[in-house]
Amino acid sequence: MRALYRCLWLTRALEERLETIFKQGHVVGGLYRSLGQEATAVGCGYALAGGDWIAPSIRDLGALLARGLDPREVLRQYTARGSSLCAGKDNTNHFTVPELGILGPISPLGTQLCVLNGVALSFRTRREPRVCLTFQGEGASRTGTSHEGFAMAAALNLPIVVVIEHNRWAFGTPSTAVAAVEQWADVAGAYGVPAGTVDGNDVLQVYDAATQAIARARAGDGMTIIVAETYRMLGHAQHDAQKYVPEHELGEWLDHDPIRSFADYLLEFGFESESTLEDIRSEVALELDAATDEILAEGYPPAEEARSRVYGDSALDADVPWTRGPEPGYEGLTSGRPGSPASHRGGA
Ligand SMILES: Cc1ncc(C[n+]2csc(CCOP(=O)(O)OP(=O)(O)O)c2C)c(N)n1
Structure with a gap:
């Protein structure tokens, strides 16, 4: 539980750090945050085992950190350093790290599930007991490609877990405008696989649900859909002031902050003391201070590398x-x- 708390805090603090350096002009491109949704990503990332694969969306930094991604790689990537995973050619998280089982997000919404189906099918074909997990915003889950992905994963009984992050907004479109279902888990009925709803802001609930779904997939029983009820506390990205969001809605969800709720739980039941949590927060701040100094001192890629790793170096x-x-x-x-x-x- 201490590790979960640390990872939740690291996710938020790292995103805050990214926002600071974005405002200072160091971030090249957009910045997408997961404020208010950290528990869904962290709980799922933590439930996977070594050798499993994960395909995050832009709101799932916490899952990557839970998988062991070094925060410095995140800073390098957003600041387009030559040493970054995409050598300065991508400014967010479109990177794949095979050693950590991370498949980079694919921008056209819905397509990622189809690609991950291929990874899951390769596990099945090689008779490896490995599992894939991916996230989709509820908006992404409405695309045609996404339906193809769900249908294929279900029909082939693939070892896959899909987490639909129902955060109420897809850019400026409310989720009520894109589906007639009340319960998003009802969509799973059409695919013939089990689906459950969890409080996506409760890290332990998410972790439990993900653990069960992963065990089911590993046992050969196929796909599970988890709907995480959560809320996007900021605009789509830094450029979006979310003026379309009713103020009362933000206020209601502010009372349901995933990190504060988890800290309250740890303190109330005596799992941790306030000073331990404070130590964790201070440690994270120091780690991020050192990482930021280190990465900002690194350079941009040399101009002559602009054409490499684009179409294939050969x-x-x-x-x-x-x-x-x-x-x-x-x-x-x-x-x-x-x-x-x-x-x-x-x-x-
Ligand atoms: C097929 C497709 N249509 C539109 C877009 C532009 N777009 C990028 S993110 C986004 C909103 C996504 O909403 P959702 O899937 O609910 O995820 P959230 O941002 O809420 O986490 C849109 C419309 C896209 N990338 N791909």
Whole structure:
């Protein structure tokens, strides 16, 4: 429970740190936070075993930290350092770390489940007792691709757990506007797999539900859907002031903060003392201070690496089928990728 608390606090503190350095101009690109939803990500990430795979959404930093991702990698990634997992070419969390079983998010919503189905199928084919877990916002779960993913996972009885994070908003669209179901777990009925609803802001409830679903998948009994009832306490990203959200709604969910509730529980039942929790928070702050100094001192990638790790390093001069050739009347103009036969092979 102490480790869970630390991970919850680390998630929030790291995101706060990212917000600070975003405002200082160090973050290159957008910043998406999981404020108020940390318990869902942390509880699920913690329930997986070594060798399992996880496919997070942008709100699941806590799951990656629970899997053992070094916070410094997160800072490197958001600040586009040359040393980052995507060598400065991605500014959020679209990275894959095979050693930690992390499959990077895929931006077109709903597609990730289909890809993870492939990973789960490979486990099955090799008779490995490994499990996949992925998250979807309720918005993502309404896409056509997502339905294909659910249907395939269910039909093939794949070892997979899908956590629908019902956080009430998909960007500016309320969840009531995209589905006629009252209970989001009812969607699972159509796929013929078990589904349960948990309080997504209660880390122990999430952990229990995820542990059971993972055990079921590992035993060969197939997919489970978990609906985590939670709330997105900030806008979609830093650029969104969420003016469309009724104020009373935010106020109600503020009383249901996942980290404060868990701390209250630990203190009330005597699992931890206030001073232990304070020590954890101080340790995390020190760790993040050192990490931020270290990463901000690292450089951006050298310019000559801009074209590497984009199309595949071995084929920098290869023709790219979707590259346009010269347009009639514009023959003198360079088109296509520099160095491709369509423009000036051997140049650039
Ligand atoms: C297919 C598709 N449509 C639209 C978008 C743009 N988009 C990115 S995130 C987002 C909202 C996602 O809402 P939800 O799935 O509920 O997750 P949440 O952001 O609430 O965690 C939208 C519309 C996209 N990435 N892919």
